[in-house]
Amino acid sequence: MNLLIVVTISTLFVHKSECSLGDHSPYYQRCVEKCGLVNCTDDGLHFTDYAQPFYLELLQWSCEDECRYECMWKTVDAFHDRKWRTPQFYGKWPFVRFFGIQEPASAFFSVLNFYAHSAMITKFRREVPSDSPLYWLWHSYCIVSLNAWLWSTIFHTRDFPITELMDYACGFSVVLMSCYCMIMRLFRNGPNFLLVSITTFFVAFLANHVAYLSMGGFDYGYNMMLNIYIGTFTAICWFGWSTYNRVRQPYVKKCAIFVVLAGLVMLLEIIDTPPILWTFDCHSLWHLSTAPLICIFYSFLIDDCKYLRKLEQQREDKKLK
Template sequence: MVYLSAVYLLVFVSLTYCSSGDRSGEFSSCVYSCRRSVCAGEGGGDLSLVLRALGWTCGEECQYQCMHNITTEDLRNHRPVRQFYGKWPFVRVLGVQEPASALFSVLNALGLVVGYTRFRRLSPSTYPYHSILGLQLIVCLHTWFWSTVFHSRDTYWTERLDYFSAASMIVAGILAQFVRLTGLKHWRWHLCYAGLWLVLFSCHVGYLTMFKFDYGYNMAASVLAGVLYAVVWLIWCIKVYQQRPYVWKCLACVLAASCFLALELLDFPPLLWIIDAHSLWHLSTAPLPLLWYSFLTDDAHYEVAVQLAKQV
């Protein structure tokens, strides 16, 4: 489910805490020597056009090269692979820092587009929630865009834009859920509810921006919102299952998104220095929008049929 994906994006997006690798004296010495011998020379390291286009600097290139030199030496001496700046030592592809996670973020966006396109084609044109779901789609695509950018190039601002866009997708999911489950006729309640969540979102972003980028607080807030959202859907599914047997699709999305969380707990050095647990989690969530929009299509037909029956 696209919303729960946002929750886990916020909870498990790569952190920039110091790690054993970048704290080591050999790493510091290697980077210092590289910067003096390479970056201080004529040409400043002569980075490739691709690396310069993605904003890599000579100093960061020194960190990258030293990271892999130390990792190679660790493996040669049968020592465990270390993390650097909170990340495993990935191999860049065309300057992309975490190529698998970036690619699989694109696949999540593609799954949304394909699922929504099918939904619009197959659902009745009189279904009253098309506009709400269209706006939610835009917010979700915005989130996966910044997820792709962040995994391509981890910087101060790409990390924050990734977090904040994921938070916006959470808010969009909560609001779309509330509108769908309460009905359009309660528009005054919708405005109050939307105002409440927009204030919470603004406070959340403001605190992380102006006071402290607190990963622990962010995790707690995300998990709390995610549990609330999932429980509401689960209760609704159980309540209406007899009348709407297709809600198994909704249940499957909620449960699958939660189960895929286990991939994040199986943290391991990247296979081929590209594919790690976090990227596999991105890959596992990519097909979920197809099932989710299939549920919405069935729900749209049911809702329209109910309204037509009432008119008759």
């Protein structure tokens, strides 16, 4: 359930608007129009007399994109000269790009989360025997999480409609996977028919949601609320289960700590202020804060799998007697 809350907002992400104060201002619009007429070809993709650095060309910064970027900063300066607040552009704060990366801090911290999952699943494999209960379930969870953080990195590197869709869809897949893993942990001894039915339901639900997001306009509100409901439900169940088993299984306190800390750092997503040094906004700091939590959750998974394996061995020993 690690990225449970971790991505309850990674898909809660941010309700992105079509236009904001900055890009809606006449100053910005005139600037972009003039820049395009002077520097760009008719299709807005290429420069008439300028050779882009290779990394900008590699990340598909078109002439029109360059005009928007340059005019964004001119508009910010114009707003500040008039003592006005920093405006947003297309639903985002202005960021200084780094080698063509639109949101360098969020992109880097997404890589950090990816690394945390990779490192912890390696530790998991080293300490947990492969015949332990739920061994492959948590591997599946890790794969889904790695995929989500990969697309988060790509999206924060370059924001295109397809990268946005994949970021939101994969973020939701982690929230749903977290809920699925929680249910499978609670009902792991249930009949096979029940477990197969639960699995089928979750797969169908994910496919339906992604198909819905892919059709027509992106429904940010629906996607956000669905993530909140599922993530909150999963967090409550994990916390309740941990509280109930805290005496018999002392290690479950790690799960409870994870849920509480994940909920606290999620408050960063509520704060909406201009980025520090035009690089570190609250969303990127949220990505930074989730990386250490991954270690706590995997530590719980390692202890839990060892506990379940010990229970199975005790049952087998009783049968032999």
